[in-house]
Amino acid sequence: MGLKDKLHNISEKTKGTNWETTFGAIHTLFYTPKETTHSGGHLRGADDLKRTMTNVILPLIPVLIFAMFNVGFQQDVAINGFPEGMSFFSGDFWNFDNFSVGALKLLPLIIVSYVIGLGIEVIFATINKHEVEEGYFVTGMLVPLIVPIDTPLWMLAVAVIFGVVIGKEVFGGTGMNILNPALTIRAFLFFAYPTWMSGDKVWVTGAKAMQGTPDAISGETILGSLAQGKEFVYSTWDMFYGFVPGSVGETSALLILLGGLYLIFTKVGSWRIMLSAVVGALVMGLIFNAVVDAGWINEGSKFYSLMSTEFWHHLLIGGLAFGIVFMATDPVTASQTNKGKWIYGFLIGFISILIRVFNPAYPEGVMLAILLMNVFAPTIDHYIVQGNVKKRLKRLKAKTA
């Protein structure tokens, strides 16, 4: 008897008991259940929720592996200084020491994120007597990638509980949520434990523990340096490849770009949202550059260094690229209409840069921008649909008159 039959038997046996949802979920995770459609149409698309979710996780894997190397690399940089002349395949980056440091730090984050998050999903599914949804598979992978590496595990657990219960389950679970659950989790961490989420001590593993000792190390993100008007050593290529400090998975613009292309190619992520968000960010960056060029703001201003940052550099630094590709395109919380997607994406890019430049307390604007636009997405859709209805009514009138 193969694994498939065994799993089938177990889920048959538990039918009608409280364990039905739990074992049913394990069964459907690995195999398509033996159930067939009872009535109605028998044509079914293969791209169900599970496959869609897998297609989002796939491009996240390279980002995750890169992040493991980068965690170790950043610690090395903080102690020994940034190596000269890095190329993408530099041995200074891709070595086992870096990987082992990063993997040991990252795996617990991933495990906590999945165990707690899926645990809550199963509990709610059991209480509400519905099947466990696959919605958390992507969230669970996104969460460890968007937090600083040294986030204590219990904090992550508390935030995941909050994010999944308040951000998702109270609205009715997967597919019903207003806000992106992963970003809700990050926003909770950000407001609840700000000392663990920002500053120059959280981006390099071990920096917080060694604070105040002679071995103290620190690593400021590029955005943090810019907000304080400080210099940084990274070249544009370093930013593009991702050899910079930051939240775990946000640094490599190159791999995120490839992931974005994958999402567009498989039609899982909306290219309209990604493109318009990039345009929005560039437009805002250009406006700021123009303000600087016009001489309306001088070097004494605290906004000067962020405003004078070349407009397209904004795409490479911070979490903007990651947010646009993997968060803004979440089909549940984004706009549904095509025209709405353009507006939604554009405003995400636009507002991200606005917050980034003008609010030094929130060096990363993309989280708040996406959450804000999540809230407005249904409103945008409403007006698009109403506009369409009006247009058609007019056409009908013209025809009948």
Added chain:
Amino acid sequence: MGLLSKKDLKLITDPLADNNPITIQVLGICSALAITAELKASIVMSVAVLFVMGLGNLTISLMRNIIPSKIRIIAQLIVVATLVIIVDLVLKAFAYELSKTLSVFVGLIITNCIIMGRFEAFALANGPLRSFIDGIGNALGYALILIIVGFFRELLGSGSLLGFKVLGDSIEKTGVYAYGYENNGFMLLAPMALITVGIIIWVQRSRNEALIEDN
């Protein structure tokens, strides 16, 4: 029969549970969000509202037959404003620090929807004793939620209760802080008060299905 008949007693018990002004009628939310970051402030606010509502309902009920209905809102405002000014002055005289914490929110009791709501819905149509009891009952219902929210917000947000550091000292790292625990700064912000009230409403509705509207 005791001091209160069964019907009168219901005026007190109803607002505490299934007709709570905050969780069921969703009134008076503004102050519930603003001042519940500390338990002490919640308690003082509750006492202030208790005083204003009890006496306010009594006064309005006594005057209910002589207030012309066209200007009744103005008359109600004068009564409640007078009572609030008394509370405000007493606080300033005897608990200056606290009155600074509560700041404008004592004054804003005047516009607390629960108070105007009870004047309109109850005191204008019922006798003085029943109105007084109704005022006390609703103020207690308000106080109950305020104190629950204040309890959790102060405990989780500042690690203390009524100013006593029950979880240990966060700077010296004693108590639970020695194990890496940290205060949740989000609890001190207003959104978390709203979410806490939301959770109370959630718990209450799942315990009593009759409260769930069908639609």
